[in-house]
Amino acid sequence: MIDPQRARDELGPLVAGVLSDDDVVERYARVVWNTLTEPGDGAAGILTAAQGPVEALARVRRGELSDSVLERGEARLALERWEPRMRPGAVSAVLRTARAARLHLVTPADEAWPDAADDLGPHAPLVLWVRGDPRALEAARSGVAIVGARAATAYGEHVAGEFAAELAASGVCVVSGAAFGIDAAAHRASLAGGGCTVALMAGGLERAYPQAHTELVERIAATGAVVSEVAPGSAPTKWRFLQRNRLIAALSAATVVVEAGWRSGSLNTAHHASALGRPLGAVPGPVTSAASAGCHRLLRELEATCVTTAAEVRELIGWGELTGRGGGESAPRTTDATRVRDALSRRVARSAQEVARRSGLGVADVQSHLGLLHLDGLVTAESEGWRLT
Amino acid sequence: MIDPQRARDELGPLVAGVLSDDDVVERYARVVWNTLTEPGDGAAGILTAAQGPVEALARVRRGELSDSVLERGEARLALERWEPRMRPGAVSAVLRTARAARLHLVTPADEAWPDAADDLGPHAPLVLWVRGDPRALEAARSGVAIVGARAATAYGEHVAGEFAAELAASGVCVVSGAAFGIDAAAHRASLAGGGCTVALMAGGLERAYPQAHTELVERIAATGAVVSEVAPGSAPTKWRFLQRNRLIAALSAATVVVEAGWRSGSLNTAHHASALGRPLGAVPGPVTSAASAGCHRLLRELEATCVTTAAEVRELIGWGELTGRGGGESAPRTTDATRVRDALSRRVARSAQEVARRSGLGVADVQSHLGLLHLDGLVTAESEGWRLT
Missing domain, CATH: 3.40.50.450 (Rossmann fold)
Structure with missing residues (x-):
């Protein structure tokens, strides 16, 4: 039904690469589908996927959808949607406009076609028009x-x-x-x-x-x-x-x-x-x-x-882990070390016994924490005891 | 060890209601624990829960924690924490200050005690001090x-x-x-x-x-x-x-x-x-x-x-459903229980079958939800079926 030479002429620079007659006709058929349907037309998606756009289009033109993959009622509704748009010259006009605007036509048969579009199943786009770099x-x-x-x-x-x-x-x-x-x-x-x-x-x-x-x-x-x-x-x-x-x-x-x-x-x-x-x-x-x-x-x-x-x-999108603003360990974690520091003073030195009483921790515990805090330079040891640095 | 009369005198208006000697002594013992420990002391929580505050305190004073519910090492550390705070007069001073500030002492034995505190397990508070209305x-x-x-x-x-x-x-x-x-x-x-x-x-x-x-x-x-x-x-x-x-x-x-x-x-x-x-x-x-x-x-x-x-x-906190700003259907967080309630009426009783049909749930599911809602007093069972309370 679609003349390869006419399709080739009308598509012209819209399509990329060296294409066989079949390739050209398939792309042209997709443009026809594109003019018949609104985006996301599930019936068109099912038909073109099952029969290929060329064969599916031929059947639609013959009004032969009854033996197809669509349910009877769905097929009837689809034909009712598409028929009003079957106008001579519609496709040629679209392609003329596309050529004038220097667009690219990208179809599932093209390298540039994004497979991600197919995640939309029968609601995937039938073609994509691109200005710029596909x-x-x-x-x-x-x-x-x-x-x-x-x-x-x-x-x-x-x-x-x-x-x-x-x-x-x-x-x-x-x-x-x-x-x-x-x-x-x-x-x-x-x-x-x-x-x-x-x-x-x-x-x-x-x-x-x-x-x-x-x-x-x-x-x-x-x-x-x-x-x-x-x-x-x-x-x-x-x-x-x-x-x-x-x-x-x-x-x-x-x-x-x-x-x-x-x-x-x-x-x-x-x-x-x-x-x-x-x-x-x-x-x-x-x-x-x-x-x-x-x-x-x-x-x-x-x-x-x-x-x-x-x-x-x-x-x-999985580009690296978040490292936490401001770095360092996160949420305030309450530890015995905090209690020991609470019990210390910057002004006066306190004995481990005194720190134990104030912090409510055992003396042995306090002593080991004081040791660690000392290593971190957070407390200083004096003759009378310990003091916050 | 704790003299009931002295406890009663020192607690004075801090405690509510008519209390037996045992009640008074128990509350006093909790205050002692309160002075020995820092908030969230797990060992104190375990001991007082297992032995009661009075008995637990007596054992601590005798240094008898080895046969207790605590592990040996844990018990030793606990005693080390608490011993520095066993000072004569500490409890009396606390109670004097509390009386002067017109506080209330609320313990697990009191009506005003919030059971929710017990969700903290061994780290639950041992007492609560309250200014105002408990x-x-x-x-x-x-x-x-x-x-x-x-x-x-x-x-x-x-x-x-x-x-x-x-x-x-x-x-x-x-x-x-x-x-x-x-x-x-x-x-x-x-x-x-x-x-x-x-x-x-x-x-x-x-x-x-x-x-x-x-x-x-x-x-x-x-x-x-x-x-x-x-x-x-x-x-x-x-x-x-x-x-x-x-x-x-x-x-x-x-x-x-x-x-x-x-x-x-x-x-x-x-x-x-x-x-x-x-x-x-x-x-x-x-x-x-x-x-x-x-x-x-x-x-x-x-x-x-x-x-x-x-x-x-x-x-x-479960106070009513959000009806969606601007009125539209919003929050799709309908639990099955909500769907069952949606399918019920305040005016007429409905059979489980009817509720199943209206809610789009299975009859067995509906029946189990109706049972739970009934326990919560949210629905009533009548001869013709179920009705919202």
Whole structure:
């Protein structure tokens, strides 16, 4: 049904490498699927996985879904969803826009395809559109998604910036959604630190959304990648934002929510990360700040890990252990040594007997502790007894 | 060894009720133990529990610990600890000070003794000294400890005050340590709200520590209670502060840390609460604030519950479910018992089968939960089935 030569012409520079006719036709078929479906369409995912995109598409066009892997009712609903979108010229228009915007088409058959996407099962994207370097998807896979509220506070933007800058400095890719607020602060700090950063978009890549971030998106594409699963020309609808969020969670190694209101969209990303078994971090903030309420909710309801430093973020993805701020042994441990020190004075020397009485410890015990404290230089021995140094 | 008449004279108004000679002697013996030991002395706890304070004391005085419940080495060390403190007149002096300060002596034999103290096992206090109303100990037991840094910020004091005021308004006792910062903010807000508040002190109760809180301590004693396990005249040493912290955790139903530095003493209280299996809450704050670093540490290392409102604090002690800010369905922490209760009605009785259907649980499961709820008096059994009480 798909003419290889026409597919080759229309795909042109969108695809990489030397491709056979079958390869070209398969990629073209995926673009057709891409135009028929909304992100996360499970029926499309099942069909293309079971029959291959070309064969699945041929059956759909013949209205032959009854003998397929889908249940009867599900198949009927799927056809009802897809049929209104089977319009002549739709695919050619998408590819024309994609070529003009110098995008890359990445499919599961391509080297640059992130296997992590397949963790979404039948809801995995059918293709990915990329502006910039598709290899940045690999960096994203071991990187950290830093997301949060559009209506961020100065505190939130500061923390997102600090984290992203430190991650960039240690070579960790920062993934986000190029939105106002936390997302932009994370991308910008990563760029400033010379790091690789990847933006996942909810709409087609031929233009930036929000428009005010046109230059930011340009800069991200110049060194990292700007990625979307929806075809060029698609508007960023609410549903596509929600589905984009699942991609942010899936295509990175861990997700950190920096600030989020009680019903923020970033909580949606967090739930996807949690459902995918990806580590989830939340940055705490003042309980008096509405912009942190969603983060606290994640700590309470989703058992997110409380992260307060870039080191703790790296720990989420298994980059080294946290060594404890300020070093040294941690939580105050009560020991007999403390009691002995309590019983000593800086001004007057006290006998071991006197220290024993004051500390409520035995003389022998006190003497051994005094010996150890003496070794540490914490007490001095005088003719009348012991004194704190 | 202890003369009942002398004991009765010296204890005087410190003890409550009509007491037999044996009762009086036992209480006096506990005070002797109190003067011999530091808080949390495990050997003293084991001996007094096994032999009673009078007999245990007699054996100690005869140096007869070898045939006792203690291991030989342990017994020797214990005697070495206690002997330096066996000074004539020490107990009389303590009781004189206690009478002058109008304290109450509360022992395990007294009605006001908080059974929760016994959760500390051999490290339980041997007596409690109380200024104010000893019955406040019972309120403390179902109340919440609000603790935190001395070097609190305006944010921390604000949150502590808000929580304590709301808890006071809903009749929840606020327990704390009367220190500067968070402790004082909690006590003050509880007092201002007309609530019962209990202060646990590290030193003897004949004077306030810190001295600047003399008036605050006075006000706490006037409506609630100020409590210490160390004898009047004892200085608040570092060891005693640490041991006092275990009492704060043990004598309340849950502990909430509002602000704490990375090595704050309130983390010690938190560890005790956790070790005792008492619910532990931590209030988040800006990651840029050193005063919140300890709270974040509790969230990370001790799996403390993130608490941001007084309602969430009440939830820690099982006072009603959180209904979710802004109304939405939130907390997915529904236990099966909750689901069973959700499926019951106050108005009509329902069969176990009906409850199973409504709750989505199996009938056998439902029946066992109904049995437990019945024991707790939360449901009643009727001929037609079960009803919420």
